[in-house]
Amino acid sequence: MARRATETREHGTRKCYLRGPELGAGPGCRCGDCQRANRAAGIRRERAILRGQWQPFVDAGPVREHILALGRAGLSPQNVARLAGVRPTSVIHLLYGSNGSKPGRRVRPATAKAILAVQASERTLPGAGLVDSTGTHRRVQALVAIGWSQARIAAELGMARENFSATMRGARIRAQTARAVRELYDRLWNQLPPQGTPREAALARAARAQAAARGWPPPLAWDDDRLDRPDGRPARSWLRAAAKRQLEPGAGDKNRDRDNMQATEAEAG
Numbered sequence: 001m002a003r004r005a006t007e008t009r010e011h012g013t014r015k016c017y018l019r020g021p022e023l024g025a026g027p028g029c030r031c032g033d034c035q036r037a038n039r040a041a042g043i044r045r046e047r048a049i050l051r052g053q054w055q056p057f058v059d060a061g062p063v064r065e066h067i068l069a070l071g072r073a074g075l076s077p078q079n080v081a082r083l084a085g086v087r088p089t090s091v092i093h094l095l096y097g098s099n100g101s102k103p104g105r106r107v108r109p110a111t112a113k114a115i116l117a118v119q120a121s122e123r124t125l126p127g128a129g130l131v132d133s134t135g136t137h138r139r140v141q142a143l144v145a146i147g148w149s150q151a152r153i154a155a156e157l158g159m160a161r162e163n164f165s166a167t168m169r170g171a172r173i174r175a176q177t178a179r180a181v182r183e184l185y186d187r188l189w190n191q192l193p194p195q196g197t198p199r200e201a202a203l204a205r206a207a208r209a210q211a212a213a214r215g216w217p218p219p220l221a222w223d224d225d226r227l228d229r230p231d232g233r234p235a236r237s238w239l240r241a242a243a244k245r246q247l248e249p250g251a252g253d254k255n256r257d258r259d260n261m262q263a264t265e266a267e268a269g
């Protein structure tokens, strides 16, 4: 049957039989194809009940929460679908609804089980896939706060300075970059940079001043499980101390900050 431009559901499906071919939940379609599809679905259900294999739908709420959590960790709905072995449209429907209908309230048990089994990890995040940059930025900023310059961090990552700058600006970055920064952070979070020479010491001072001027918390201000959450906040004790520093005489010493910034920029260039 020819599809009109406004039609979004395929004829010959039970969905179309129930809600019609057009956007939203209209009157069901009673064309031959849709009636046959509905009868076939009824027969499948009947047989499954007789075999003791009929599984009613389950609540989609926890599944949707899981998809949202995976999204916050950097897994797109498409990736979730791929890892769960379900169709992307199933995941999209659970999240946002589809064809003008609201997000699915119920889900097949098998689909629920497959999606709930997906975990966000370094392993499941695709290398070239884009992930949220929040945790990466916080890790770099925390390292700067204890004296690691951004140029040094870029060098440790083996990244060209321009690529690193782009990474630090973007809201989304490559998963492999996020991984590399995470590994670097895990290695350096409790180590100070070398400060043996006057130049090294000056660079470390400049980095710390830059972080102080921008309010970047150090590693100790962060719980690991908050670092990657967009709504995660540094420890209250650190926020209080930072607010206090702002009120102290000599805080916001513009000249000193500017000099330190220039030292950092000069090194970066």
Ligand SMILES: [Zn+2]
Residues within 6 Å of the ligand: 011, 012, 016, 017, 029, 030, 031, 032, 033, 034
């Ligand atoms: Zn139809």
